[in-house]
Amino acid sequence: MKMVSHHAGFIPGPVNVGVIRDEERIVLIDTGLDDQSAKRILKVVEEADCEIVGILNTHAHADHYGGNDRIRKLSKGLEFIYAPAIEDAIIRYPITEPVYLFGANPIAELKGKFLMGKPSPAEPLPSPSIPFGDLEIKVVSLPGHSINQVGYVCDNVFFCADTVFPSGIIEKYGLLYCFDVKAQLKTLRSLKNIPPYRMIVPSHARPRQNISLLIDENLSHMEEISEAILALLAVPKSAETLVAHLGEQKGIPLKSIWQYHLHLNTIKAYLAALLKDEVISVFVEKNTLVWVRK
Template sequence: MPDLLALAPNVFLFPAAVNSLVFVQGSGVLVVDTGLDEQHARKLLRGLEAQHLTPTAILNTHSHADHHGGNAAFLKRFPDLPIYAPPFEAAIIANPLLEPFYLYGAHPPQALQTKFLLAPASPAQAVESGLVTLGGVDVELIEVPGHASQMYAVRVGEVLYAADALFGLEALSKHPLTFCVDSAAMKRSAQSLLSQGLPSLGGVRLTVPGHGQSTEELPALVAANLSAFERVTRAVHEAVTHASTVDTALTRVCDSLDVEMTNPGAVVLNRSVVSAHLAELVGLGHVSMRVEGNQLLFTGQL
């Protein structure tokens, strides 16, 4: 079982498939993202106990199941523990069926109601971005939409938790179709995090992605993510050189990027990625959209 790793004074990392952060200020202990499920949460709780820390609040950076699936386990131990999230995301965390619902486009079949897409409901409260105090801990919440409709990166002193605005290099390689609901916003958000490292703003020494290892090389991590995002945009553009539906484009993109989908969840997630990049390309005027033969068709512009 991994321990809580000290990143800076009063800042701890619980490294896992989904990273969790713990910020301490006096008697305040803010847990940021509780992981996919009860197993992750139990290990995180044991890590807190080993450090003699009692959580005073939870912040979910966004509503994807792998970042709030552990809330229920925390609430079993601490029923009155407040949970915070961006306003739009808080609505989904409180009504988690909305995640597989919006991915599928209708009430999802059971095959899409797995823990990877449907976490237990949590009574999340909306919190606005900026300098806030949660559970007695002062943090800066930075808007980084794109991967999710609303998402916050979290900064305390010289540590920046980027959530899923940035991915570690291994995650980018393993999952070339980086999930997003707005690819244009995702690129802007990644670029915007560079300003968090400017000396004039106090500087960020250490950046922790939602998935992957922490790094002191924020510009390099941003560059790697932007390159990966643009690679997907190019693949989507090339996939609609000839008129194509979203599903045909998805097949072509997966072939181009050597992605193999083996379950319904992967299909609906990756279909959303392709749709997001198509929307960006349509907005730029690089792809046209029309209805023909009872099909919604996309065609790349030369």
């Protein structure tokens, strides 16, 4: 457990798990992917002679809530599990993610642990500010990456969830998952005007005092993808054909059926934004849903 202020810290890992500490009582921000992640978190908390009394999830992607179940079962003092509205329902019914990615009863390939964590009870956040001992944990709305993602602020530390990814991850995957492009752009731009925090803790990047560079890198990635899609649509194409052409152009390594669905849905998020901006149109031709630049 690395404390970055008196009351706030994190447990580093593939997903940085936020820790808010009041004496020996701890509230976790997210719980990692699975039982293994939960085990690691429980060990760290035990070594610090602390007790987990609450879980605050940022959003309902499996790598952020998959550890809820085991932590809940092994933490006698647990008082609450909160998540933003809608995301709380997905955490209770994790089949929802494969369902929305596939659009029908999902095939087995979409039901692996990366898209479907173990179900866990979760209640919608009761207020924009969660009291915790003498502390206050403020909820910050950060939609775009997922339908209703939030971040949390406590003791001058901002846990900003999956709003920004480091350039290494952008290069590795070629296309950052996004649910709502317009909302994500708005969220990223709003983060450019945040007050100075003692520390900002993204889920998938090292904590830092200033995330301006990360925000700019994420914004330019999104602009680049948007422009590439628009250019490819000089010739009408289906969303599936766009996945193939964009992948070829950007050298995107699509290796699995579930990854393919994340990409296809992200491209649909870009198409929806471009359609709203009235720079493309959509129609059905020869039984194919076709998108084209205006």
